[in-house]
Amino acid sequence: MSDAIRPAPETPEPRVTVRRYSALTRINHWTLAGSFVLLTLSGMALFHPSLFWLSTFFGGGPTLRWLHPVFGCVLIVAWLFMFLRFAWANLPERTDWVWMTKVRDVLSGREENLPEVGKYNAGQKLVFWSFALLVPALFLTGLVIWDQYFYDWTTIPQKRVAVLAHALLAIGMITVWIVHAYAAIWVQGTIQAMTRGYVTGGWAWRHHRKWLRDLVSGRKRTPPATPAE
Numbered sequence: 001m002s003d004a005i006r007p008a009p010e011t012p013e014p015r016v017t018v019r020r021y022s023a024l025t026r027i028n029h030w031t032l033a034g035s036f037v038l039l040t041l042s043g044m045a046l047f048h049p050s051l052f053w054l055s056t057f058f059g060g061g062p063t064l065r066w067l068h069p070v071f072g073c074v075l076i077v078a079w080l081f082m083f084l085r086f087a088w089a090n091l092p093e094r095t096d097w098v099w100m101t102k103v104r105d106v107l108s109g110r111e112e113n114l115p116e117v118g119k120y121n122a123g124q125k126l127v128f129w130s131f132a133l134l135v136p137a138l139f140l141t142g143l144v145i146w147d148q149y150f151y152d153w154t155t156i157p158q159k160r161v162a163v164l165a166h167a168l169l170a171i172g173m174i175t176v177w178i179v180h181a182y183a184a185i186w187v188q189g190t191i192q193a194m195t196r197g198y199v200t201g202g203w204a205w206r207h208h209r210k211w212l213r214d215l216v217s218g219r220k221r222t223p224p225a226t227p228a229e
């Protein structure tokens, strides 16, 4: 059996925990999430005059205008890191199509009717690939309108298209992010995967049984434990 699976030390009853994310991955993920929240709030202040009051939290308009693309640079670097580490686990499989056709069972929690799921289910993969398209597209359109450094690189009509595209992409990204965060909170026991790095054996068995089977059989490697774990 893989050393990622062991009895939880701090509980009197024999509960099993399964390691899901290393400390490095969690730092990477929360850097990504933090930069995204800051980008959203600062972007909303730039989006419409009625939301300009949000600039108070960023030291006023000029500072906010400077900070917003800097948050974007943090996001793209954190995303690239996350993408390279997780793309392989989000590749589509045949059972993903079956999972998607049974979305009613997914929503009503009848997981016994679904195919066994690997590390990520089809919904998580869809979110992943949506981020994979949206983050670079937001970054590139953002570069076109980053006048402080790149004003001369593009024409005014190109900048006009980029402003519109940037706003539409941001709306798409916020929508996907709401789905992602909602699912993480809605499925009980998921948040602790990203906060503590491990999940319960019951969670793994219920939601990602194929992944658990692969870990137990040693077919899949697990993230390294941190000294605190």
Ligand code: HEM
Pocket (backbone or CB within 6 Å): 020, 029, 032, 033, 036, 079, 082, 086, 090, 120, 124, 125, 128, 131, 135, 177, 180, 181, 184, 190, 191, 192, 193, 194
């Ligand atoms: C504050 C908001 C966020 C919360 C509460 C949150 C929560 C979580 C949780 C709990 C997981 C683990 C899911 C699992 O292991 O099954 C996760 C995974 C992940 N998150 Fe987030 N997240 C947030 C923001 C973001 C943002 C903004 C991005 C990308 C721009 C992101 C990208 C990812 C990715 C790529 C994974 C790995 C899952 C996969 O590869 O499909 N997250 N998140």
